[in-house]
Amino acid sequence: MTAKPVSTAWPDAAGPVRPQHAYLVCEECDAVYPARPVGSDDVLRCRRCGATLERGHGLPLNGQLGLTLGGLLVFLIGSLSPIVTLELKGNHTQASLLQATRLTWESGAHVVAVLSIATAFVFPLLMILLRLWVLVPLLRRRPPPLAAPVMRLLRWVQRWSMVEVFMLGVLISVVRSAGVSHLVLGPGIFAYMTLTVLLTAIHAAGLQGLWREISRPAA
């Protein structure tokens, strides 16, 4: 594998950029360590700065696929069913993430509506779908199409996905609105709780293992 210079206008004097599998480099401080196999539940830490160098991949690909499919299922339940049902003097309302965002948009707070739908709905959904995009071909021993851009997008949406914060927000808004009306928890809240746990487990599996599988030459 050789590197592609961005522009041919640059001098060609530089040598090819080749992978160096003998070393492990700390992403946070540049300290170099000899590469060594990491046990499945081991975490290798940088002696200089304390950052995680490498995490043993305890979860095989089909296990990751199971978690991700489970995540997709509870995500759909959580997004489509009401989080809570409220009652005030005979009037009933049901609240869900999409409905709350629509009402926020309609009351003029467009940027806030976009911000919350992106971080609590679009990015978590992409986190699940992009992982499936990579996992399914890998399990069938095929290279995933567009692997590099998909993996880079996956890394980005993981950073901006905030399901666990949204979950805590649900809890606090339930307590704050309890004084106004009578309130019954809906299936959405339990689905979102499960989703929080599943996404945390999926996130913990990391991207390093997927990168390794992608760059492994076809057998």
Add this chain to the structure above:
Amino acid sequence: MNPRYPVAADLGVIACETCGLVLTAPHGAGRWRCPRCSHPLHARKPQSVQRTVAWLVAAVVLYLPANLLPVMATKSVLGRESHTIVGGIIELWVTGSRELALIVFIASIAVPLLKIAALTLLAITAQRRSSWRQRERAGLYRLVETVGHWSMLDVFVVVLLVGMVHFGVLASVEPESGLLAFGAVVVATMLASASFDPRLIWPHDPDKPVAHG
């Protein structure tokens, strides 16, 4: 002088900051991309300190309207009442949900202030190539990265209250302008910490002897 750890530059290698692949460092000028993920390779993120400081300035400027302006209004037959972030915390406290009041205080007040203070410290010490408490600064950066997105809590709370409390004239909740500023502070501090390159905590000093073993 204590011997230092061998670093990537000593061994002529470079680690891709996106996918972590270790590569032989290209010689001479030229912009190179990682062969695995095609992200541009650089030993340090370009203009990292400048971009961090720019986002920090934006966060500090927006911090005042975020906390002084109301983030939501409650409307009922009794009239219209505006609430700020601090008002919401006090309301939780006096209605007896003291644990939740504490959680919201930490997420909405303490975390943004901690992020702004910590990243300012990190940017200044990185700019001065300081070797003061490097390990602690590395830990501080990881803390900022970990807690960063929890400040979004109050944005979700207001959006959910808007969705939950809509009984027409009886009772309803509306978002107000402070919420936009508050959300912008959260995004700006997250971008500030994403712009900061933690490798700048460890300036490369090729003249210092390298430890072996």
